[in-house]
Amino acid sequence: MTAELPPHQRAVLDAVLDDLPDRQVVSQVSLGRVKGELKKRLMPYASGLGEGQEVHVDRMSLPAALVCPASNERDPFEWSAQNAARSVGLPALASLVRGGDRDPLEAVERSMAEAIDEARSVGEWLGGLDGVGHAAVVAAAVTWCARALVAVPWSSFPSLRFGIDAVWHRPLGSGSLVVMRGRPDATVLIRRHPVTEQVLVVLGAFDEAIGRLDALTVACKLGRTPLRVVFVQASSGQVDRLDVDVDLLDAAIDDAERAVAALVPAAQGQPAEEIPSGRCWSCDRRDRCVTGTAWMAAQPRRVAGVPVA
Numbered sequence: 001m002t003a004e005l006p007p008h009q010r011a012v013l014d015a016v017l018d019d020l021p022d023r024q025v026v027s028q029v030s031l032g033r034v035k036g037e038l039k040k041r042l043m044p045y046a047s048g049l050g051e052g053q054e055v056h057v058d059r060m061s062l063p064a065a066l067v068c069p070a071s072n073e074r075d076p077f078e079w080s081a082q083n084a085a086r087s088v089g090l091p092a093l094a095s096l097v098r099g100g101d102r103d104p105l106e107a108v109e110r111s112m113a114e115a116i117d118e119a120r121s122v123g124e125w126l127g128g129l130d131g132v133g134h135a136a137v138v139a140a141a142v143t144w145c146a147r148a149l150v151a152v153p154w155s156s157f158p159s160l161r162f163g164i165d166a167v168w169h170r171p172l173g174s175g176s177l178v179v180m181r182g183r184p185d186a187t188v189l190i191r192r193h194p195v196t197e198q199v200l201v202v203l204g205a206f207d208e209a210i211g212r213l214d215a216l217t218v219a220c221k222l223g224r225t226p227l228r229v230v231f232v233q234a235s236s237g238q239v240d241r242l243d244v245d246v247d248l249l250d251a252a253i254d255d256a257e258r259a260v261a262a263l264v265p266a267a268q269g270q271p272a273e274e275i276p277s278g279r280c281w282s283c284d285r286r287d288r289c290v291t292g293t294a295w296m297a298a299q300p301r302r303v304a305g306v307p308v309a
C-alpha cells in the first residue's frame with residue numbers, strides 16, 4: 001500500500017519511520033538526570049512567583065521570550081475563525097482517520113457540535129455565533145482539516161494517537177507555578193515489546209525550539225523520550241525532522257531557563273524587556289511599543305524587498 005503513496009506523503013512516511021534507532025537513545029538514567037537538571041535550573045525563578053503568577057512555557061510564549069519578551073504581552077485571548085481552525089479541525093481529522101466521518105465538512109460540523117455540547121471554551125464561543133460566523137469557522141476548519149488529511153499518510157502508521165489536549169508538565173512538582181506545555185498534533189506509536197516508542201508529528205512550520213520543547217515536555221511527563229519530532233507544513237508539503245538525544249534535551253533545558261527568566265518579570269506585573277528585531281513587523285504590540293516603532297522607523301525603506309534611499 002505504501003508503495004503507491006504520492007511523493008509528498010512518501011516523504012512524511014520516510015521522515016517518521018526511516019532510520020529509527022533500534023534502541024532507546026536517551027536511557028532512563030539520562031532522562032532522570034535531565035528532569036533533575038530542569039528542576040534545578042528553573043527553581044530559582046519560581047521562588048519569586050506568588051499566587052496567580054503562573055509562567056507557561058509553550059509554543060506561543062517560547063519563541064517570543066527567546067526573541068523579545070515584551071512581544072509575549074498580547075491582548076486578552078479571543079477566539080476567531082483562524083485560531084479555532086485547529087481546535088475544531090484536529091478532532092475532525094481524528095474522526096476521518098478512524099473512519100467515523102465521510103468527508104471534512106461532515107467531520108467539522110460534528111466536531112463543532114461536540115465542542116458546544118461539552119461546553120469547552122471554544123464551544124461556548126461557537127454557540128454564540130450567528131450564521132455568518134458559523135460559516136467562517138466551518139470554512140477555516142475544513143481547509144485546515146483537508147490539508148492535514150492529504151499531507152500525511154495517516155493510515156500507513158501502525159498506531160496513532162491525536163494530540164487533542166496539550167501535554168502539561170510541572171517541572172517543580174504538583175504545585176509548580178512554572179508550567180511546560182507541549183502540543184504535538186499526533187504521536188505515532190511504535191510497539192517494541194515490552195516498550196512503546198513514540199515519534200511526535202507537528203503540523204506546522206519547522207521550529208527547532210518548539211520541537212525541543214515538545215520532546216522535553218513529553219519525555220518528562222510520560223517518562224519515556226520520543227525518538228523523533230517530525231514537522232509537516234501541510235500548506236507547502238515541507239517536511240523536517242529532529243532526532244532526539246541527550247544533547248537536544250539539554251538544549252531544551254537552556255531554552256526553558258532563558259524563557260522563564262524572560263517571562264517572570266511580566267508575570268510579576270513588571271515591564272518585560274523590549275528587544276527590537278524583524279519580529280517587530282508582525283508584532284501585535286507594535287502600535288504601542290516605542291522601542292519597536294523607533295527601530296522600524298530607522299530601517300531602510302524597501303520597495304518590493306529592495307532597500308531604497
Ligand code: SF4
Nearest residue numbers: 068276280283289292
Ligand atoms: S514591537 Fe518589537 S520591540 Fe516592541 S514588543 Fe514587539 S517585537 Fe518587541
